[in-house]
Amino acid sequence: MNYFLTEEQQAIVDISREIAQKKIKPVREHYDVTEEYPWPIVEELRKADLFGVYFHPNYGGLGGGGMELCLVMEEISKACGGIALSIACTALCAFPIILFGTPEQKKRYLPDLASGKKLGAFTITEPEAGSDATATRCTAKKDGNFYILNGTKNFCSNGNAAEIYTLFASTNPKRGARGISAFIVEKGTAGFSMGKKEVKMGIRASPTYELNFDNCKISKDNLLGGEGHGLSVAQGTFDISRPGVAAQALGIAQGALDETLAYAKMRKQFGQSVLSFQSSQHMAADMATQIEAARALLYTVTKAMDHELLQAVETSEKSGKAVYDELKQIASRRWTKYSAMVKLYCSDVAMKVTTDAVQLCGGIGYMRDFPVEKFMRDAKITQIYEGTNQIQRNEIGYALIKELSQK
Numbered sequence: 001m002n003y004f005l006t007e008e009q010q011a012i013v014d015i016s017r018e019i020a021q022k023k024i025k026p027v028r029e030h031y032d033v034t035e036e037y038p039w040p041i042v043e044e045l046r047k048a049d050l051f052g053v054y055f056h057p058n059y060g061g062l063g064g065g066g067m068e069l070c071l072v073m074e075e076i077s078k079a080c081g082g083i084a085l086s087i088a089c090t091a092l093c094a095f096p097i098i099l100f101g102t103p104e105q106k107k108r109y110l111p112d113l114a115s116g117k118k119l120g121a122f123t124i125t126e127p128e129a130g131s132d133a134t135a136t137r138c139t140a141k142k143d144g145n146f147y148i149l150n151g152t153k154n155f156c157s158n159g160n161a162a163e164i165y166t167l168f169a170s171t172n173p174k175r176g177a178r179g180i181s182a183f184i185v186e187k188g189t190a191g192f193s194m195g196k197k198e199v200k201m202g203i204r205a206s207p208t209y210e211l212n213f214d215n216c217k218i219s220k221d222n223l224l225g226g227e228g229h230g231l232s233v234a235q236g237t238f239d240i241s242r243p244g245v246a247a248q249a250l251g252i253a254q255g256a257l258d259e260t261l262a263y264a265k266m267r268k269q270f271g272q273s274v275l276s277f278q279s280s281q282h283m284a285a286d287m288a289t290q291i292e293a294a295r296a297l298l299y300t301v302t303k304a305m306d307h308e309l310l311q312a313v314e315t316s317e318k319s320g321k322a323v324y325d326e327l328k329q330i331a332s333r334r335w336t337k338y339s340a341m342v343k344l345y346c347s348d349v350a351m352k353v354t355t356d357a358v359q360l361c362g363g364i365g366y367m368r369d370f371p372v373e374k375f376m377r378d379a380k381i382t383q384i385y386e387g388t389n390q391i392q393r394n395e396i397g398y399a400l401i402k403e404l405s406q407k
């Protein structure tokens with residue numbers, strides 16, 4: 001299907017595909033087994049400028065938007081959904097700074113994230129606050145020109161690899177959801193340490209850590225988006241970041257289908273190729289159709305979002321106002337419903353397609369030294385993080401009811 005990508009977008013696809021197929025595919029099993037961080041691959045991604053595709057040129061980026069990030073995520077995830085997270089987590093750290101950062105915060109943090117010199121992470125989840133972020137217990141107490149952070153964050157992707165973190169903590173526990181604020185925290189700040197490293201089912205090349213804050217003192221200049229606005233910062237971020245998870249899911253699904261077709265064509269039973277059975281072709285047809293529908297939805301929504309986002313980014317560079325404020329002036333709607341739809345649909349397709357891929361390959365599909373079962377393990381997380389798919393359905397349902405009441 002021709003999606004009429006621009007020349008620049010096609011170049012991004014080509015270079016991402018080359019790195020994915022030539023550099024990542026041969027080593028993905030190693031990183032899956034060892035759970036080592038794939039630093040040599042990160043270096044390749046840095047050299048190819050793939051960390052910077054969605055940053056404004058003023059920060060050393062290529063000037064693209066969510067679409068460019070999705071193209072990178074899709075191609076890398078065709079080879080390894082875990083390694084792709086080095087870029088996705090950096091984006092999840094950068095988006096709140098891009099959307100809500102002051103000119104000083106953007107100048108200070110975005111260039112290193114855009115070049116990939118420093119990786120990023122985003123940490124909102126806590127042991128007691130998963131789907132319900134309003135239960136945040138980590139505190140940030142104002143102390144003159146500083147905030148003092150105390151508490152525990154968990155399940156932080158890019159955990160120990162990152163150097164810049166966007167973090168959510170309560171500046172006023174009495175105010176509940178309205179007391180939560182967002183901050184930028186740097187690795188190496190006294191009182192900030194790594195806790196437990198999780199051992200996971202999938203995306204094992206991506207380290208998931210607990211983070212501990214014990215009287216960790218950060219400058220008041222690291223407050224992002226104003227006191228008490230943390231949940232708006234998180235929601236605004238998820239609106240533009242969830243398509244990245246969808247792209248990861250899409251790449252995983254496509255990678256699984258590609259491996260499966262190649263195997264099923266070659267594998268012979270009853271004197272003929274397994275792919276020559278009509279039941280196999282029907283399964284493959286359903287897989288391919290679901291993938292193409294997922295891609296069409298993802299690209300359509302992302303292009304529409306970029307239309308407004310890139311305008312707001314450009315205006316913000318001139319006005320000095322936050323991108324999010326500029327966006328509120330021009331955006332025709334909140335994107336929550338559509339970003340939830342793409343994340344929901346693409347990740348459900350990825351789970352279905354990768355499960356069918358294992359089935360179509362038979363016993364070998366279940367084996368660790370054959371690549372297909374890894375796609376199934378990697379696909380599962382896309383239905384869970386950045387809001388489980390139940391939460392995405394809640395968001396869509398809420399939006400539908402709100403629209404109904406406005407008719």
Ligand SMILES: Cc1cc2nc3c(=O)[nH]c(=O)nc-3n(C[C@H](O)[C@H](O)[C@H](O)COP(=O)(O)OP(=O)(O)OC[C@H]3O[C@@H](n4cnc5c(N)ncnc54)[C@H](O)[C@@H]3O)c2cc1C
Binds near residue numbers: 124154384385387
């Ligand atoms: C590998 C991995 C990486 C992660 N990376 C990050 C990261 O980088 N940064 C970060 O901040 N977080 C991260 N997370 C956390 C992730 O976003 C949460 O796990 C997720 O939001 C779900 O929260 P929970 O695990 O506490 O599940 P819970 O909230 O305890 O949910 C348990 C079940 O209840 C359902 N449920 C809960 N509330 C509702 C409701 N209102 N309606 C319907 N069903 C509901 C859920 O859908 C789920 O099925 C990561 C998680 C994993 C597993």
